[in-house]
Amino acid sequence: MTDSARKRDYWGRNLKYVGALLTIWWTVSFGFGILFVEQLNTIRIGGFQLGFWFAQQGSIYVFVILIFVYVKLMNRLDHEFDVDETEKNR
Template identity: 60%
Template sequence: MSDKQKKASAYWRENVRYLFILLAIWFAVSYGAGIIFKDALNQIKMGGFELGFWFAQQGSIYVFVVLIFVYVRLMNSLDKKYGYNE
């Protein structure tokens, strides 16, 4: 395997690792906070609504948007690390 192929393979391996981590965070927030821990979170009120309801309706969307920006920053630094920042 050439050096260029090793570099590309390492780049994609790290990219996929970032994707799995960020998707796991989103899953934990949307499924965990919105469904599994709903009853415990409903004891807390936010803007007049129960926090479990808020996470199920709004929170997971906000977290997803934040994760998009985190992914962009991670990919920009990854591109610079492997020299793909053209």
């Protein structure tokens, strides 16, 4: 595989990860927290209506998880395509 084809594949995989993670990002915030909040509010968990919970709590937890998942996926991808930073750069 040529160097530029390798980089193109690497970039394509990266875009796939970003697309998937941003879909989840959009769904929990704009979807659950805003557009479908009333429908979800008919479901209750303890004292929380589910839509309200996503708007004020759940979406934030998911955001944190998404970033760490991306870190993990990209570190693996960098290694697989041998484009990670070299030891001297820490």
